[in-house]
Amino acid sequence: MAAGGPEAPSFAAELARLEEIVRRLEGEELDLDEALRLFEEGVERLRAARERLAAAEAKVKQVLSDAAGTLRVEDFDG
Amino acid sequence: MGAGLDLFAALAPEGAWSVSAVTRRARAVIEGGLAPLWVRGEVSSFKAWQSGHWYFALRDATAQVRCVMFQRDNRRLPAPPADGMEVFVFARPTVWEERGEFRLTVLDLLSTEAGGLWERAFERAKAALAKDGLLDPARKRPLPRYPRRIAVVTSPDGAALRDILAVVGRRWPLAEVLVVPSRVQGEGAEEEICAALGLLGRLEGLDVAILGRGGGSREDLWTFNHERVARAVAAVPVPVISAVGHETDVTLCDLVADRRAPTPSAAAEAATPDRAEVLQALDHVGVRLARALEARAGRVAERLERTLDRLSGAAARRLERQRHALAALAGRLDALSPLRILERGYALARDAQGRVLKRVAQFPVGLPFRLRVTDGTVAARVTEP
Numbered sequence: 001m002a003a004g005g006p007e008a009p010s011f012a013a014e015l016a017r018l019e020e021i022v023r024r025l026e027g028e029e030l031d032l033d034e035a036l037r038l039f040e041e042g043v044e045r046l047r048a049a050r051e052r053l054a055a056a057e058a059k060v061k062q063v064l065s066d067a068a069g070t071l072r073v074e075d076f077d078g
Numbered sequence: 079m080g081a082g083l084d085l086f087a088a089l090a091p092e093g094a095w096s097v098s099a100v101t102r103r104a105r106a107v108i109e110g111g112l113a114p115l116w117v118r119g120e121v122s123s124f125k126a127w128q129s130g131h132w133y134f135a136l137r138d139a140t141a142q143v144r145c146v147m148f149q150r151d152n153r154r155l156p157a158p159p160a161d162g163m164e165v166f167v168f169a170r171p172t173v174w175e176e177r178g179e180f181r182l183t184v185l186d187l188l189s190t191e192a193g194g195l196w197e198r199a200f201e202r203a204k205a206a207l208a209k210d211g212l213l214d215p216a217r218k219r220p221l222p223r224y225p226r227r228i229a230v231v232t233s234p235d236g237a238a239l240r241d242i243l244a245v246v247g248r249r250w251p252l253a254e255v256l257v258v259p260s261r262v263q264g265e266g267a268e269e270e271i272c273a274a275l276g277l278l279g280r281l282e283g284l285d286v287a288i289l290g291r292g293g294g295s296r297e298d299l300w301t302f303n304h305e306r307v308a309r310a311v312a313a314v315p316v317p318v319i320s321a322v323g324h325e326t327d328v329t330l331c332d333l334v335a336d337r338r339a340p341t342p343s344a345a346a347e348a349a350t351p352d353r354a355e356v357l358q359a360l361d362h363v364g365v366r367l368a369r370a371l372e373a374r375a376g377r378v379a380e381r382l383e384r385t386l387d388r389l390s391g392a393a394a395r396r397l398e399r400q401r402h403a404l405a406a407l408a409g410r411l412d413a414l415s416p417l418r419i420l421e422r423g424y425a426l427a428r429d430a431q432g433r434v435l436k437r438v439a440q441f442p443v444g445l446p447f448r449l450r451v452t453d454g455t456v457a458a459r460v461t462e463p
Contacts, residue, residue: 025370
C-alpha cells in the first residue's frame with residue numbers, strides 16, 4: 001500500500017489561519033470578547049508554529065519497491 | 079593461417095590456395111599491417127539490423143569501404159548516423175572472410191557536424207515531446223511553498239543526495255524526504271529512473287519531487303535526454319524539479335520538468351522555504367496581532383467617550399468611571415501580552431459552546447459554564463438565580 005502521509009496539519013494551513021485571524025482583528029468590527037478570543041487563538045497558534053519550526057529535524061526515508069511492485073518505506077541511513 | 083606464404087608452391091597450379099586460405103591470409107596481413115585507426119568519410123546505405131548491429135558504407139569521392147559497428151560498441155551512442163552524414167570512425171581494418179570483403183570494424187563514431195549524433199537524437203526526441211504538448215510552458219505547475227513530503231529520485235550514494243539532504247535539513251526540516259533510489263547513469267539507468275518516477279504517484283501526501291544527479295560528461299548525463307525518461311517526468315502527478323547537474327547543457331528532463339535547477343542544492347532550495355525567513359514572518363504576524371487588539375480596545379474606548387459627551391448627570395458619571403476603567407485597561411494592553419486584562423481580576427464567562435455570557439438572563443440555574451481567568455479556566459455552575 002501507499003505510504004502514510006504526515007498527520008500534522010500543513011504549515012501552509014496554519015499560516016493561512018493566522019493570516020485570517022490577523023485580518024479579522026484588523027478589519028472587522030468585533031466586540032472585545034470576540035477580539036480577545038481571536039487574539040488568544042492567534043497567540044497560541046504562533047507559539048505552536050514557532051515550536052514546530054524550532055524542534056523539527058528532517059526525517060529521511062527511502063522508498064523501496066519489491067518484485068510484486070509493493071512499496072516499502074523505511075528509514076534511510078545513507 | 080600458420081604457414082607462411084609459400085612462393086614456390088604458388089607458382090604452379092598444383093600449389094593453388096583454397097579461397098579460405100587466401101582470405102584468411104589476407105585478413106592476417108591487413109590486421110597485422112593496419113592498427114586501429116581513425117577514418118573520415120560520408121555514411122551511406124546505413125542499416126540497423128534486428129541484432130542491434132549497424133552496417134553501412136563510408137565513402138569519399140573515389141572510394142568506399144564497408145563498415146560494421148557491433149551492438150556492444152554502438153549502444154554507447156545516442157542515435158544512429160544518417161546517410162549523408164560526415165563522420166569520423168575509429169576502426170579496425172579487417173577482411174570479412176565469408177564475403178572476401180575488406181571491411182572496417184567500427185569501435186567509435188563521431189559526427190563532424192555541430193553537436194553530431196547527440197544533437198540529432200536530442201532534436202528528434204524534443205520534437206516528439208513538443209508534438210504532444212509536453213514542452214508547453216502552460217503545463218508548468220507552481221511549486222508548493224511549505225512542502226511536507228519531498229521525493230528525491232537519485233542515486234542513494236551520490237553527492238547530489240547528500241547536498242539535497244543538507245539543504246532541506248537546514249532550510250525546512252519540517253519536511254520529510256523520501257529517497258527513491260535509482261541508478262542515474264550507465265546500463266539500466268533509464269529503466270530504473272522511469273520506474274522510480276512511476277511510483278511517485280503512489281506516495282501519499284507527496285508535495286514535490288526532485289530528479290537529480292551531480293555533473294558529469296555528456297555521455298553520463300545522456301540518460302536524462304531519453305524521450306522515455308522525459309515522458310516519465312511529465313507523468314509525475316506532483317511538480318518536478320529537474321537538477322541534472324549541468325549549468326550549460328539543458329536536458330530533455332529539464333525542459334519537461336516544472337522547474338529546472340542548475341544543481342541539486344539549488345533544487346532543494348527551490349523546493350523549500352527558508353526557516354529563518356518563516357520565523358521572521360511569524361514575528362511580524364505577532365506584532366500585527368498585538369497592534370490589532372490594541373487598536374480594537376482603543377476604538378471601544380473612543381465610542382464610549384463619544385457617548386459620554388452626549389450624556390450628563392449620573393449616567394455620565396457612571397460612564398466616566400467605565401471609561402476610566404477601560405482607558406486604564408487599554409493603556410495596559412501590553413503589546414506582547416494584552417491578556418493582562420484578566421490579571422486585573424476580570425473574568426470571561428463562556429458557555430459550553432464558547433459563547434461569552436454577558437447578561438443575567440444568560441445564566442439559568444444549573445447552567446455549567448467556564449470562567450477564563452488570567453492563568454487558565456475554571457468550571458462553574460449556576461446554583462441560584
